[in-house]
Every structure is written in C-alpha cells, then in structure tokens.
Amino acid sequence: MGVATVARATNVSVSTCFNILRTLASERLVEFDEDAKTYRLGAGMLEFSVPLLGVNQVDLIRPELQRLSVDHNSLICLWQITETERVVLVDRIATGRNVRVDMSLGARLPVYVGAVGRCYAALAGLEQSDLEEKFEKLQWQDPPTFDDYLADVRQAKADGYAFDLGKLFVGVEIAASIVTDARRQTRLGISGINIAGQLPRDDLERLAVDIRNSADWISETLFGVSKGVRQADRRAAVPGPDPTPIQRPKS
16 A cells, blocks of 8 residues: 555554655565555565464565566576475566566576575585585586686675576576575575676676575575574585475466
C-alpha cells in the first residue's frame, strides 16, 4: 500500500509515516515498489519469523533474489552446494532485459568451477597441490591457467566475492558469493549473470558487492552465522553429511 493509505490507517501524518517507512526499508523490513509507489513486507521480517516456520528456504530467499535482479538488471541464480562437490541450480530470477542469459532449473556444475567455484575454493582451505588437482579435472569453454585461477581464489578470500569473465562460458560474465552456516558449512551460492559487456566493469563490481552482502545477510538470518563475521574470516568445514537439501520452487 502507499504512504497515504498507511498514514490514514494508522492516523499518523504522511511525513512521519514516510520517515518510518523509509527507516523500515533501510532495515529490509519493508520493500518499496518503484513502479507502483507502494510498500510491502520485506525479507527482513524473516529474522523474526524463521524460527517459527517450516517453510521452503527458496521461497524465503526469493524476494532478495528479485531485489538483486531488479537493482542490477541481471539474471540472479541460487545454487545448492552438495556433499558430492556439485552445485545445483534451485532458483533463478530474471527481470528487465529483452536479451539475456538464462539457465535451466536443475542445472548441475562442479563446485570448483566458475565464480561460485572460486568463492568455494577460497573457503575450502585446501593445500595448493590439492586445489590444483581439483582444478585439472574442471571443464571450461576458455580455460584459465591455474595461476590465474589461484590468484582469483585468493582475491575471493579477501573480498568475499569472485568473478568469471568469459572462462566458464564464453561471452558470459558472472559475479558470485557464498552462503555458509554457523558450522562453517558452505550451503548456497548466489551468482549474477550477464552477457559480456552488458554491465560496465564498475556496475559488475557493484553487483558482486551487493551479492556478497546478501549472502552474508542470508548466512546470518537463515543459517545462524554471527552478525559481522566477514567471509574473509570464515573457512569451510571439512565436508560431512549433506545438509538437508532445499526444495526447488514449484513451476
């Protein structure tokens, strides 16, 4: 509903109501629809409701994926990380562009490949020789050298996000980050995908930072990671039993 409607319903002045809603929006408790000029409950409400709900996590995360897609005019993908060192596409949101990349739900990739893979490797804590052994088994359309891949992994460790610029898929640029849980298990990957050149480099960097911030927020809200613990301060636990898989949305 709009500001005026909320003000009438609560018997609060429009200016006061606007300031309150703006504050709530900054905390993600409400979301503002630019086109309709209306507000609705935001994903931040999860912090209060998740302990009481047995809801599909994809459904809970989707509003944040939609925000990322709208704000950055990009395909946003949510990946389930499995104990068999694969990632499975469990949701994707695309808005805006008439010409864009798309991926099919259920798509599977090796966990160390692409931008998500660089982030995963950054948290895995493998010896360089072990990582190189993993790398040599990966398939890319335009394979990077291991030295370049290793440099990207180290940068991902520092930044909390990574890029794949036409290496996994020629002509496709990807920014990504990782969601972890309180036990340091890697749970999900989030990637933003565009045709090469659609986003200027500065905008691609902003997309990566926003994805990282969303991944950290989801780690805190859904998976119990302490607030303020940066990805650079985490290291993935040794793989154990696969966490309960999240279900794909019904089509």
